[in-house]
Amino acid sequence: MNQAISLVNPFTKTPLQKSANGLLDNLSTLFPYKGGAYRIVQDDNYTQNFGYQWNKFAATQIDREQKNSKLSFTRFFAVTGWDKENLEDKNILEVGSGAGRFSQIVLDYTKANLYSVDYSNAVEANFKNNGHHQNRLQLFQASVYEMPFDKGQFDKVFCLGVIQHTPDVQKTVQSLIEMAKPGAEVVVDFYCVNGWWTKVQAKYIFRPITKKWSNEKLLRKIEKNVDWMIAATTFFNKIGIGKFVNRFIPICDIKGTLPEGLTKQELREWCVLDTFDMFSPQYDQPQKVSTVKKWFEQSGMEKVWGGVIRFDNSTSYVVKGIKK
Known part of the structure; x- marks a missing residue:
């Protein structure tokens, strides 16, 4: 033992x-x-x-x-x-x-x-x-x-x-x-x-601002906008241009990181959590x-x-x- x-x-x-x-x-x-x-x-x-x-x-x-x-x-x-x-x-x-x-x-x-x-x-x-x-x-x-x-x-x-x-x-x-x-x-x-393009995305564009917000303010902003962002990224993925366009929509990578088979409500909750996780940390290196x-x-x-x-x-x- x-x-x-x-x-x-x-x-x-x-x-x-x-x-x-x-x-x-x-x-x-x-x-x-x-x-x-x-x-x-x-x-x-x-x-x-x-x-x-x-x-x-x-x-x-x-x-x-x-x-x-x-x-x-x-x-x-x-x-x-x-x-x-x-x-x-x-x-x-x-x-x-x-x-x-x-x-x-x-x-x-x-x-x-x-x-x-x-x-x-x-x-x-x-x-x-x-x-x-x-x-x-x-x-x-x-x-x-x-x-x-x-x-x-x-x-x-x-x-x-x-x-x-x-x-x-x-x-x-x-x-x-x-x-x-x-x-x-x-x-x-x-x-x-992976290259210079790694930081050419919404996460690193907006983080200098969002990491200074209170947790409550950031969460409110995400909750208010998450539904249209899910709809937009899903649409762009469906027509085959999501890999490029979705980099500039301030939401987590739904296609590349979230579990498959989520219900609509589960997907929304995961998106709110993972998007908050993107924009709130003091350090992201x-x-x-x-x-x-x-x-x-x-x-x-x-x-x-x-x-x-x-x-x-x-x-x-x-x-x-x-x-x-």
Whole structure:
């Protein structure tokens, strides 16, 4: 049986022990346990938009709650390539868990122990969705740069759809790799730069404005306009010019990213969520696969692989490797 993960105060490196109220070090510094998670940071940080969106749309991306969707299941196992039978009793670190869409897959389909970190108070949505697995789930609201764990302890580390939303993407990759034990695998997927045209689209044209709006204002604007945008993008896809024209309509990529078979109401909800996710983050820094591969190699990884993984109606840009 794997040993439990050693917890440390990320600011002083002193050991942390669980108490009735949270995590306590020998200097009586207390990190409270609230809403199902240990709180290493305050809510007021650059990810507050993610906390807002995932608590508001807590069930939208959870396969268990969506009768027509296995998108999270398919993406997780396609991207990681992991065999769920081989994960029994492994200590897995998830960074950037949001409402827990991939936490649910790990906990429902494997017997692994999951240590899940998010910088925002989306940990509350994750606990709402996955708290019934408390014997194998530990949630932490913490920064990727200051996680409350001793380095080099985890059997697997994954971070899906997150690194581009952090202030220093290279440092983020290094922080993930530091948590893996020798022989452990680290997997990330991310927004990719495919060429100069990557940022010639509505998302990057409007983001300098929309990321400064309040969450409530942005959501109102999307709710008000989402129906005509769905109709327009669907029409342009139907007549064969959507690949070009739809880049300039400020809505998520319906054809390339959303699950198939959604009802009209489900499609609307996914579009509102994913469009909010496009325009609200403080940081959006897509990366070249070759660049992330280089960072993996520089951070002590071997057997590094990077490329495109396609599954169902979607595409992921992935880099993975083994810790030396």
